[in-house]
Amino acid sequence: xxxxxxxxxxxxxxxxxAKGFWREGWIACRKFLTFPGKNLTEELKTRLQxxxxxxxxxxxNNFT
Numbered sequence: 714x715x716x717x718x719x720x721x722x723x724x725x726x727x728x729x730x731a732k733g734f735w736r737e738g739w740i741a742c743r744k745f746l747t748f749p750g751k752n753l754t755e756e757l758k759t760r761l762q763x764x765x766x767x768x769x770x771x772x773x774n775n776f777t
Contacts, residue, residue, distance in 0.1 A: 723764055730768045739768040 729735050742765040746758070753761075 719760075723760065726764060727767050735768055739765065742768060 726735070726738050729738060742761055745753070745761050746765065
């Protein structure tokens with residue numbers, strides 16, 4: 714997967730998650746992190762960890 718495609722997929726995931734908790738996306742991130750395989754670089758691992766955090770729904774209001 715090229716860096717440009719990877720960036721686009723991450724952005725789409727964040728847009729979906731902005732509308733509420735996206736269970737399937739979160740599960741997919743967890744699976745990639747749990748079973749990384751040989752090709753998961755430290756950069757990709759860090760990006761997946763950040764994406765996982767972004768996919769977790771947290772109330773977004775003036776009180777948080």
